[in-house]
Amino acid sequence: MTEQRVKKVVIAGGGTAGWLAAAALSRQLGQLLDITLVESEEIGTIGVGEATIPTMRSFHAILGLDEREFMRATQATFKLGISFENWARDGDRYIHSFGDLGKSTWMGDFHHFWLAAKAAGDASEIGDYCLELQAAKAERFALPSEGEINYAYHLDAGLYARFLRARSEANGLKRIEGRIASVDRDGETGFIRALVLDSGERVEGDLFIDCTGFRGLLIESTYAAGYEDWSHWLPTNSALAVQSAATGPAHPYTRAIAHDAGWRWRIPLQHRVGNGLVYASEHLSDDEAHARLLGTIDGAPLTEPRLIRFRTGRRRQVWMGNCVALSLASGFVEPLESTSIHLVMTGVTRLMQAFPFGGVAPAAVTRFNEQAQAELERVRDFIILHYHLNERPEPFWAARRDMPIPDTLVERIALFAEAAQAYQGGEDLFRVASWVQVMLGQRLMPRDHHRLGTIMGGPQLAGVLAKMRGDISDVVAAMPTHQKFLDRHLLRPPRAA
Ligand SMILES: Cc1cc2nc3c(=O)[nH]c(=O)nc-3n(C[C@H](O)[C@H](O)[C@H](O)COP(=O)(O)OP(=O)(O)OC[C@H]3O[C@@H](n4cnc5c(N)ncnc54)[C@H](O)[C@@H]3O)c2cc1C
Structure with missing residues (x-):
C-alpha cells in the first residue's frame, strides 16, 4: 500500500454544494482527512435550489441525518412529484410523480x-x-x-446550508471566512498548491473541490476546462426568484407552470413559498418577467425579486489535476426536474468511492469525468x-x-x-x-x-x-392531508385550516 498522499482537502465555496460535500466527507472520511472550507459571506450564495428528488433520502442516510430534525431545521415539506401545468397545451395538467x-x-x-x-x-x-x-x-x-x-422534500436553501455547516463543524471541519483572490499552482505539475485569500492567508491542500458556483473559480478560471454550451436546445437563460408568504396549506408537490417564454415554479415550504420565473431573454424582457412574476404569486412578497443569469451546458472536464468541480461550477441544466442538488450528491458519492488517497490517478479521473458527462447528458x-x-x-x-x-x-x-x-x-x-x-x-x-x-x-x-x-x-x-401530516410529524401545534 502506498502512503496516503492526499490528506488535506480544501472545499472552495459554501453554498449547498460546498456544505453537502463538507458534511459527507467530514462524516465518512473525517478520520482520514483534514478538511477545510473557504467561503465568502460578502459574495454570498445563489440562494435558490429548494426542490429535491427522492435520492436525497438515501444521501441523508449517509450523512446520518434524522428526518424530523432536518425538516424542522430547514422548514421542509414533503414532495411527491411535480405538477406540470400548461406544458403541451394551455389548460393541460399532469403530475410527474415519484x-x-x-x-x-x-x-x-x-x-x-x-x-x-x-x-x-x-x-x-x-x-x-x-x-x-x-x-x-x-x-x-x-x-x-x-x-x-x-x-422527496422542499426545503429552505439558506437554512439547509446552515444545518449542514453545523454538522460539518461538529465533525471537525474547519471553516475559513474570506475571499479567494488567487490560486497558487505548482509550475511543474499544474496542481493547485494553495488558495490565496484577500487577507494574504494561504489555504494549502492536496485536493481542491470547486463549489464556487457558476464562476467555477478553480475549474474554469484556473484550469480552463472549457464549457459545452447546450443553449441551442435549452435557451432559457434567466430566472427571477422571489419568496412570498404562504397563503394556505402546503401542496405536497412542486408546481411548474409553462408560460409563453419558459415556465415558473412554486415551491411550498412550511413558513413561506419559493417562486421563480424562468425565461429566455430573447423572448421576454426582464421588466416584463418582473411584472409577470409579481402578478402571479399568491401571498405578499417577502423579498425583492432577484435576477439570476445562467447558460445551460456542461464543463468539458469536471476533474482536472487535483481539482474536482461540483454543482454549478461543473455545469447547469435548468431546475425543471429538481436535479442539481441530486447531482451534487452523486458527484460527492463518486468522489468518496474513488477517493485518491495514494495520489490522483489518470484512469480514475477519466472515469469520473465520463460518468459526470453521461449523467448530465x-x-x-x-x-x-x-x-x-x-x-x-x-x-x-x-x-x-x-x-x-x-x-x-x-x-x-x-x-x-x-x-x-x-x-x-x-x-x-x-x-x-x-x-x-x-x-x-x-x-x-x-x-x-x-x-x-x-x-x-x-x-x-x-x-x-x-x-x-x-x-x-x-x-x-385513509391518508391525512399533507398539512395535517406535516404538523403531526413535526410535532407542532396544528395550523388553522
Ligand atoms: C434559478 C435556479 C433555480 C434552481 N432550483 C433548483 C431546485 O429547485 N432544485 C435543485 O436541486 N437545484 C436547483 N438549482 C441549483 C441549485 O441552486 C444549486 O445546485 C445549489 O444551490 C448549489 O449551488 P452552489 O453551491 O454550486 O453555488 P452557490 O450557491 O453559488 O455557492 C457558491 C459559493 O462559492 C463562494 N465563492 C464564490 N467565489 C468565491 C471567492 N472568490 N472566494 C470565496 N468564496 C467564493 C460563495 O460565497 C458561495 O459560498 C437552481 C439553480 C438556479 C440557477
Whole structure:
C-alpha cells in the first residue's frame, strides 16, 4: 500500500454544494482527512435550489441525518412529484410523480397493460395506477407503516446550508471566512498548491473541490476546462426568484407552470413559498418577467425579486489535476426536474468511492469525468423532452418543437411513439415510470404496444385494473392531508385550516 498522499482537502465555496460535500466527507472520511472550507459571506450564495428528488433520502442516510430534525431545521415539506401545468397545451395538467405505475412484469412495463385496456375502451388514466400521484392530487400524505411511498422534500436553501455547516463543524471541519483572490499552482505539475485569500492567508491542500458556483473559480478560471454550451436546445437563460408568504396549506408537490417564454415554479415550504420565473431573454424582457412574476404569486412578497443569469451546458472536464468541480461550477441544466442538488450528491458519492488517497490517478479521473458527462447528458435529454413535445402556438415553443434534438432523445421518442417502449439506461437517473409519465403528459400517445395485456383477455384485465385503482384510492382516502401530516410529524401545534 502506498502512503496516503492526499490528506488535506480544501472545499472552495459554501453554498449547498460546498456544505453537502463538507458534511459527507467530514462524516465518512473525517478520520482520514483534514478538511477545510473557504467561503465568502460578502459574495454570498445563489440562494435558490429548494426542490429535491427522492435520492436525497438515501444521501441523508449517509450523512446520518434524522428526518424530523432536518425538516424542522430547514422548514421542509414533503414532495411527491411535480405538477406540470400548461406544458403541451394551455389548460393541460399532469403530475410527474415519484411513484411507480401499476405492476410491471419481466416482459413489459405496466403501461402496456393500460394501453391494451384503453384500446378496448377503458377510460382510466395512467395516473390512476400510481399511489404517489393520487396522493399528490388529493393533497394528502402519510408514511405508511406497510409498503412504501416514494417522496422527496422542499426545503429552505439558506437554512439547509446552515444545518449542514453545523454538522460539518461538529465533525471537525474547519471553516475559513474570506475571499479567494488567487490560486497558487505548482509550475511543474499544474496542481493547485494553495488558495490565496484577500487577507494574504494561504489555504494549502492536496485536493481542491470547486463549489464556487457558476464562476467555477478553480475549474474554469484556473484550469480552463472549457464549457459545452447546450443553449441551442435549452435557451432559457434567466430566472427571477422571489419568496412570498404562504397563503394556505402546503401542496405536497412542486408546481411548474409553462408560460409563453419558459415556465415558473412554486415551491411550498412550511413558513413561506419559493417562486421563480424562468425565461429566455430573447423572448421576454426582464421588466416584463418582473411584472409577470409579481402578478402571479399568491401571498405578499417577502423579498425583492432577484435576477439570476445562467447558460445551460456542461464543463468539458469536471476533474482536472487535483481539482474536482461540483454543482454549478461543473455545469447547469435548468431546475425543471429538481436535479442539481441530486447531482451534487452523486458527484460527492463518486468522489468518496474513488477517493485518491495514494495520489490522483489518470484512469480514475477519466472515469469520473465520463460518468459526470453521461449523467448530465441524460438529465439534459429528459428536460429537452418537456420542451420539445409541445403543441403551444408561441414562437418560443414552436422553435422548441421544430429544433433538432440530441440523437439519444430522438431514439427514445421513436421507441415510445412506435411501440410504447421506454427504458432506464445505465447512467439514467429517471426511471421508466418517469419517462412514461412525461411522454404521455406531453401528449405523446404510442401507436402500438406490447400484447401482453391482450393475452389476459378483456374482462380479466379490466378486473385487475379496477382492483388496482380501488386499492390505491382506499389507501389515499385513509391518508391525512399533507398539512395535517406535516404538523403531526413535526410535532407542532396544528395550523388553522
Ligand atoms: C434559478 C435556479 C433555480 C434552481 N432550483 C433548483 C431546485 O429547485 N432544485 C435543485 O436541486 N437545484 C436547483 N438549482 C441549483 C441549485 O441552486 C444549486 O445546485 C445549489 O444551490 C448549489 O449551488 P452552489 O453551491 O454550486 O453555488 P452557490 O450557491 O453559488 O455557492 C457558491 C459559493 O462559492 C463562494 N465563492 C464564490 N467565489 C468565491 C471567492 N472568490 N472566494 C470565496 N468564496 C467564493 C460563495 O460565497 C458561495 O459560498 C437552481 C439553480 C438556479 C440557477
